[in-house]
Amino acid sequence: MILGRACLSHSPPSRWLTSHRAVCGGYANRKFPPPFVPILFFLLVFSSGALSQTRSQEYGREGPIIRVSLEGGVHRISLQLSGTYKLAYEDVTIASVSDASISISYSEHGTPTVELPNQELQFFSPIIIEPASIDNMTSTPTIAKDGVGISHETYPGMVEVIPESSGTFRLLNLVNTETYLRGVVPNELVNDLTPDELQACMAQAVAARNYAFFRMSQRDSNDFDVYGDTRDQVYSGIQGYKPMTDSAVEMTRGILVDYQGQPARCFFHSTCGGHTASVQNVWQGQPALPYLSGVSDIDPATGKAFCAASPKFRWTTTFTGAELDRLVRQNLALASPIYAGQTVRGGVEDLKVVNRFKSGRVDTLEIQMKDGRKYIVRGDRIRYLLQDRGKLLYSSLFNLRIVRERFGKIDRIVLNGRGDGHGVGMCQWGAIGMSKAGFDYKQILEHYYPGTEVVKKY
Secondary structure: OOOOHHHHOOOOOOOOOOOOOEEOOEEOOOOOOOOOOOOOOOOOOOOHHHHHHHOOOOOOOOOOEEEEEEEEEEOEEEEEEEEEEEEEEOOEEEEEEEEEEEEEEEOOOOOEEEEOOOOEEEOOOOEEEEEOOOHHHHOOOOOOOOEEEEOOEEEOOEEEEEEOOOOOEEEEEEEEHHHHHHHHHHHHOOOOOOHHHHHHHHHHHHHHHHHHHHHHHHOOOOOOOEEOOOOOOOOOOHHHOOHHHHHHHHHOOOEEEEEOOEEOOOOEEOEOOOEOEOHHHHOOOOOOOHHHOOOEOEOOOOOOEOOOOOOOOOEEEEEEHHHHHHHHHHHHHHHOHHHOOOOOOOOEEEEEEEEEOOOOOEEEEEEEEOOOOEEEEEOOHHHHHOOEOOEOOOOOOEEEEEEEOOOOOEEEEEEEEOOEOOOEOEEHHHHHHHHHOOOOHHHHHHHHOOOOEEEEOO
16 A cells, blocks of 8 residues: 555644654655655554543553653664564554564665565654554553563563654653553662562552653653653663562552642652752752652661661762862863853862751852862752762762872862762662561651652552
8 A cells, every 4th residue: 555645644643742743744844755755654553542541530450651762863773573563653554563573764865664574664753563462551460472672672562663853763662650660660679679678669669650640741742751761760671570569569559649639759769878858959949849858767766777778878989189170170061050161270279068958968069279260069960060980979968078188289089978869759778678667668658758648549
């Protein structure tokens, strides 16, 4: 079946970016071959109407569909389909493929092209690859052999490929929320859990569900809800599923943390070091939220921090004077954008903690340069200033000691710190400590998100 572009004029779903949307067979700001080029259109059973229905309050047992960005800005995509998949375009099923390898790339003429085992097809708008059996989307989660293989991972549900105006593709995985969590919770926990840590695992499942709901509510012009990496929540395929995390997701199915009747923004981090941080102190310009205010992580029964077992509860980092000079030159504009465009010259004369927040984290760090200039870095951005080779400083909860040479030049700085991460919301190692101490997941969540209520939504 060969269709001319004029046959497919339509109003694109609002979820597509302007630069991605189909406009009579093409998308804005992209040049394609003239209409006489033979084109076989395919792929898309999942309509924008269906997406709107899943985002209503009638979520069903598996929760709403979440759109996860697996890759972006790629020129070629290779997929291994295990099982039978429908190939469709704009609500019309065109083909069916079973247990096959397919690849998607741009032709020499700049046209998005998909290569199937026995044919090559061209397309101009987002395409979807959907399991022939809807059970892969809505059944009770089990580890199945069917899935879409991408870069050594196998993903359940649907895959959407979106041509980008830059001549690249973005690859999305569309799955229900509960299945998404099965690929998130094992990656967001800090160790291989034991049975007495199950309640911490359940608390993590709820917090991750809350985060997903928040991100879904925030989508405006993006094609997707969340990144599948540390920019949101680390997400992997079915090979990463674990029995305990699967159980935690199942036992908390549809449960969310609510604040004044709405899902709370449940941030979390590895280790708080004894006290969590208030959100407005960590990210400058963020409004204060009562349930994201700093809380003590000290166990009243022992006097020790719940997160004391974390390997990063206490840490020491040392930088030589030369390393400190390099980090300030390289990272100052990133850490404090007000200095963007400024050239940092010379070395560091002095480094001073000006003040601290209630949690003990550094509020303001002053950098005195040898040429007399002073720079200020605040809050969590200090971790970006002192990042080395892409690795952020563990936390801004530290004491600073300067060791000088005989004539006053900085020989090295020594940071003795506690904690790992931004410090806002649930402390994961603290949750593990609370679980071991006999607290249940609701108590853990209500501790780290004060003033909230744990409720079942679906």
